[in-house]
Amino acid sequence: MNRAIVVHGHFYQPPRENPWLESVEVQDSATPHHDWNERVADECYAPNTAARRVDEHNKVLDIVNNFEKISFNVGPTLFAWLARERPDVHAKIIEADRASVAARDGHGNAIAQVYNHMIMPLASRRDKVTQVRWGLDEFRPRFGREPEGLWLPETAVDNESLEVLAEAGVKFTILAPHQAARVRALDAEAWEDVEGIDPSRAYRWRGPRGLSLALFFYDGPISRAIAFEGLLDRSEHFVAWLEAAFSDHRAWPQLVHCATHRETYGHHKRFGEMALAAAVQQIEAGEAATLTNYGAFLAANPPTHEVEIRERTSWSCAHGIERWRSDCGCAASADRHQRWRAPLREAVDWLRDQIDPFFEARASPCLKDPWAARDAYLPVGLDGSEER
Numbered sequence: 001m002n003r004a005i006v007v008h009g010h011f012y013q014p015p016r017e018n019p020w021l022e023s024v025e026v027q028d029s030a031t032p033h034h035d036w037n038e039r040v041a042d043e044c045y046a047p048n049t050a051a052r053r054v055d056e057h058n059k060v061l062d063i064v065n066n067f068e069k070i071s072f073n074v075g076p077t078l079f080a081w082l083a084r085e086r087p088d089v090h091a092k093i094i095e096a097d098r099a100s101v102a103a104r105d106g107h108g109n110a111i112a113q114v115y116n117h118m119i120m121p122l123a124s125r126r127d128k129v130t131q132v133r134w135g136l137d138e139f140r141p142r143f144g145r146e147p148e149g150l151w152l153p154e155t156a157v158d159n160e161s162l163e164v165l166a167e168a169g170v171k172f173t174i175l176a177p178h179q180a181a182r183v184r185a186l187d188a189e190a191w192e193d194v195e196g197i198d199p200s201r202a203y204r205w206r207g208p209r210g211l212s213l214a215l216f217f218y219d220g221p222i223s224r225a226i227a228f229e230g231l232l233d234r235s236e237h238f239v240a241w242l243e244a245a246f247s248d249h250r251a252w253p254q255l256v257h258c259a260t261h262r263e264t265y266g267h268h269k270r271f272g273e274m275a276l277a278a279a280v281q282q283i284e285a286g287e288a289a290t291l292t293n294y295g296a297f298l299a300a301n302p303p304t305h306e307v308e309i310r311e312r313t314s315w316s317c318a319h320g321i322e323r324w325r326s327d328c329g330c331a332a333s334a335d336r337h338q339r340w341r342a343p344l345r346e347a348v349d350w351l352r353d354q355i356d357p358f359f360e361a362r363a364s365p366c367l368k369d370p371w372a373a374r375d376a377y378l379p380v381g382l383d384g385s386e387e388r
Contacts, residue, residue: 011263013037015080024081046088107293122324133168175216182194182308
């Protein structure tokens with residue numbers, strides 16, 4: 001693994017069920033599909049479990065499951081929908097992870113995700129603990145193994161969130177390069193400030209109580225080019241960018257890795273799943289690098305450097321995490337304001353702060369530890385049987 005490549009995809013859809021009906025209503029904007037879950041499943045999730053590889057005459061050479069080759073996380077709310085509405089796709093994703101475990105010395109391609117798409121730096125510590133616990137508890141029965149990594153929604157991060165991950169036994173997470181603040185070798189005293197960290201290695205983050213985990217910072221230019229600049233138009237270009245990111249000046253085992261919304265491959269970019277399948281084949285057939293996943297690379301190449309992060313930052317807001325609490329300027333279009341964000345955030349946070357002590361007071365006569373009960377509750381949600 002002197003030169004290794006990881007392609008990571010973040011899958012997520014919010015729960016679209018009407019809470020009174022417990023079903024997804026018709027969404028006109030998703031026409032001709034019933035709703036957006038169905039549309040994205042048909043355009044992205046299903047095609048990636050059966051991606052066609054074709055020759056120059058567009059003749060199908062074979063059909064592959066991209067999930068067997070790439071690192072990925074699937075949000076629990078999306079996975080629950082897939083299990084219920086598209087069990088064929090759900091089963092193929094699980095099978096792909098099992099195949100990757102066998103192919104990569106016990107390190108599977110799938111990593112866990114915080115249970116809901118919560119912006120972790122804006123959450124209370126108690127809610128962070130529950131979100132991580134539920135994300136891990138959802139992963140274990142679905143994949144039949146322990147997760148090594150966990151995805152933070154929007155890669156939004158602060159030190160307390162990383163500490164919660166480390167407490168839960170998570171080995172690594174993935175961040176954007178601009179979220180690193182300072183680095184140093186493990187045996188060095190002096191820190192070096194960085195504006196854009198070298199993404200070619202894993203870094204160790206140390207918490208205030210001796211806890212630690214590994215951080216991977218994805219390649220920013222490659223990830224942007226995939227998502228926004230047409231890099232998937234030709235698989236040859238995709239592979240060329242990945243291989244060009246290696247450097248002969250680095251004396252250590254190098255990792256080139258990218259991370260995007262997984263819906264890029266097929267939904268945002270039509271036929272993107274075919275470009276990905278072709279790129280994967282080219283990488284595996286060539287000799288420039290080994291295709292792997294984060295867990296396998298980390299096991300072979302433990303961190304030699306440590307890092308401090310820029311707190312309260314994310315991959316999708318130039319202002320840190322302000323797009324979830326202020327009129328920061330990050331908008332879908334220039335003619336829309338977000339002045340409603342601050343009062344909505346304040347109202348929701350106020351409501352949480354009112355409900356928490358009420359829950360604790362009313363639940364205490366029934367439960368030895370109300371918050372521990374909440375942390376342990378997800379299995380009931382996953383299996384509502386009378387025995388459970």
